[in-house]
Amino acid sequence: MRALCPGSFDPVTFGHLDVIKRTSRLFDEVVVAVGRNSTKNYLFDIDERIALTNGACEEFANVRVTEISGLLVDVATELEADVIVKGLRFAADFDFELPMAQLNRSLCGIETLWLPSSPEWGHVSSTMIREVARLGGDVDQFVPPEIAAAIKAKYPPEPNGGS
Ligand code: PNS
Secondary structure, eight states: OOOEEEEEOOTOHHHHHHHHHHHHOOOOOOEEEEHHHHHHEEESSHHHHHHHOOOOOOOOOOOOEEESSSSSHHHHHTOOOOOOEEEEOOOHHHHHHHHHHHHHHHHHHOEEEEEEGGGGGGOOOHHHHHHHHHOOOTTTTTTTTTHHHHHHSSSOOOGGGGG
């Protein structure tokens, strides 16, 4: 069976990679689909998010990365995906994800399954990582080294230490 793991991945975190890895053990093939949520402003553009996610998923033999250029259900139909898999960290994720799962099922019949996040990544979000990095904090424990370097490149240290 082919599973689709969609998300913004701005940028991909160890929390995302944990869900992708666990999904890759449950299904024959996983397609990570990088998309746009029209309510979000992104730090990395779509090509950067795809490239960074691609690099981070290289270690998984049955995982590949694609773009959601329109609707997620169109990607699911085109790729003949059997199921959408997403991670859930806390109740707010459920409130956000439930209507999307119901909408996607109404649109093309595809089911969504949720994996509970691993406890060590339950507090990690791309939003918080961007905020920590923007304010000069260290994000190395939350993302692979290549992603940490890409984030640092977006937020270079200010001359004279910001004074
Ligand atoms: O990581 P996110 O921001 O929760 O990912 C949301 C994403 C990109 C998966 C979602 O917005 C999406 O599927 N976008 C593609 C457009 C679409 O299908 N919209 C209808 C479902 S809300």
